[in-house]
Amino acid sequence: MSALATSGTVAASGYNFAYLDEQTKRMIRRAILKAIAIPGYQVPFASREMPMPYGWGTGGVQVTAAILGASDRLKVIDQGADDTTNAVSIRKFFEKTSGVATTTHTAEATIIQTRHRIPEKNLTADQVLVYQVPIPEPLRFLEPRETETRVMHALEDYGLMHVKLYEDIATHGHIATTYAYPVKVEDRYVMDPSPTPKFDNPKMNDCAALQLFGAGREKRIYALPPHTKVVSLDFDDHPFEPTKFDHACALCGATHTYLDEVITDDAGGRMFVCSDTDHCEERRAEGHRGALLGEAPAAIAGAAE
């Protein structure tokens, strides 16, 4: 996030830098500052109509637009990948409306907008991770009344959160929540980490980068300042466990990453590949080779060819 206020250049004619007008950005920045001051607390903000449907990252886009400066380098990922529809369309949107440089390399980016993943590579202090959040309220499916959930947050009345985990164990024998796994921030607020897989929860704890969460439809912004304590909720006798995979990435051979299952034919054939495409490409460039890389078409094998 370089120089919040230097949003002077205009890319596509007729648009203000990064689409939103300056007063709107100012309003969003105030919400962001408040969110940073109270880690995990959901700050209401006057979410704007964006030129994309709700559910496509309108909250994340507004947060990114508010913090984007002319010298920033933006990376957008969707489920870890830089080349899926949501990622491509948002990246193009900011290329067009702000003219900032974009990248697919995690290490080069100053702002990373993400849907549902945290990059595998450790983030640094000069990076900002912006999450697109569909439902910011972790208590929503347990308590439908917004007035009541606000009081519950205010009074730290979080017994209900464990009722959900109890139900999981009673039904499945273990905590079966695998994404949007609730966390407690700095021993105070219970927060929905957006629908990231619980594999990524440990990365949120003590992260060097600033993490911002934007929910456009629900009109909420919340944040984790750098090096915030983030603990996944659990029971003493059923501790939190990140997802583990029995496979290695079929392209780069990584055994410590979050994998996507890809169906390769209609006869039961499948492969597991890193969901973080940039991380996978880098590993291949370094010479790591997965089991299927030899057979993969050149386009998939990518940088390793």
Place this chain on the structure above:
Amino acid sequence: MSNAMTDAPLLTAETVTKFYGARIGCRDVGFELYPGEVLAVVGESGSGKSTLLKLLSGQLAPSDGRVLYRMRDGVTRDILTLSEAERRFLFRTDWGFVHQHAEQGLRMGVSAGANVGERLMAVGWRHYGKIRTEAETWLERVEIDAGRIDERPTAYSGGMRQRLQIARNLVTAPRLVFMDEPTGGLDVSVQARLLDLVRGLVADLGLAAIVVTHDLAVARLLSHRILVMKDGRAIETGLTDQVLDDPREPYTQLLVSSILQP
């Protein structure tokens, strides 16, 4: 009267009054409730029974008068001056509230075990095995087969739901339970069983209870003392047997004589 009583009252109502605009919800109701004592509030529909219960449990602010409660630390406090956090804490530890319709007092979307365990988790229990064992114990105590612990209350009959609601309230060993028509809507044999159960639990645990009911038989079975309400006022109060066998007020005489004799 129970011998579990100690000298200081648990709950004291002083000239508790509630106006709904010009209409009277209840007026100048005062009484003292001692630990281990069961008080029945009887009267016809619209006599202010439910208003009184809401006032006593702090869910409604009185227009006049006050309600004092002796907390577990021995300090007596006006429940109106409690913060929202303290009031909620009372409600999930020291108090219970049994609704007439079990659906209002239960979480219908989660299993019976989770319903019973919710209060435990709210006061900081974080060991699944212990929570479950405690829930099983309580289900058995209220005569629900522990094998049905993972079923949702929607799969339960009306009587079972009511018993589950009682278990959910008693799991944190409250000292005071408010009951609003606990047997309403149940058929007589189920009613009898429930009353038997409640009577046993109240005696075993030394609970104090305030039971609102329009059913004099419930009052006779459960309560030590009785408070008869009419048009928002407490017109007669005394020992249950005394009031029911020898009613003084004409209205109470009418109530008692209205019971069908089989």
